[in-house]
Structures are given as C-alpha cells and as structure tokens.
Amino acid sequence: MTPALFSKVGEALYGPCWRLPLSVALKVGERTVRRWQHRGATIPDGVDQRLAALCRDHAGELVKIAEGLER
Numbered sequence: 551m552t553p554a555l556f557s558k559v560g561e562a563l564y565g566p567c568w569r570l571p572l573s574v575a576l577k578v579g580e581r582t583v584r585r586w587q588h589r590g591a592t593i594p595d596g597v598d599q600r601l602a603a604l605c606r607d608h609a610g611e612l613v614k615i616a617e618g619l620e621r
Contacts, residue, residue: 551593553593559605560587563575563601563604575604
C-alpha cells in the first residue's frame with residue numbers, strides 16, 4: 551500500500567481531519583498514522599485488509615442511512 555492510497559482511504563472514511571479517527575480505528579498512535587502517510591515508516595502488511603474492512607463497514611452504515619432517508 552502506498553502512502554497516497556493510505557491517505558486517500560483515510561480521507562474517504564473520515565473526511566479532512568481523518569488521522570486521529572483512523573488511528574483509533576486501527577488501534578495505533580496518531581503519530582504512526584502520520585509516519586505512514588509521509589513515508590516515515592513502512593505501512594505494515596495487514597493494514598490494507600483492516601482498511602478494506604473499515605470501508606465495507608462504513609459503506610454498510612451509509613446504505614442503511616440512505617434507506618432511512620428514502621422512507
């Protein structure tokens with residue numbers, strides 16, 4: 551996973567202030583998220599799978615909200 555893709559996913563999930571909520575979701579420090587974002591540290595294997603799961607969870611929540619709005 552590239553830092554650019556990592557950042558894109560973080561922002562898609564949590565908006566422009568995504569670093570802290572993503573760090574909480576991944577159970578790592580915000581500083582670690584910033585290092586991954588800026589190539590200060592290699593993004594470990596498995597983070598991509600955790601991000602994919604977060605994306606699926608958020609998508610499911612958004613679908614339920616949209617369905618509620620359409621009623």
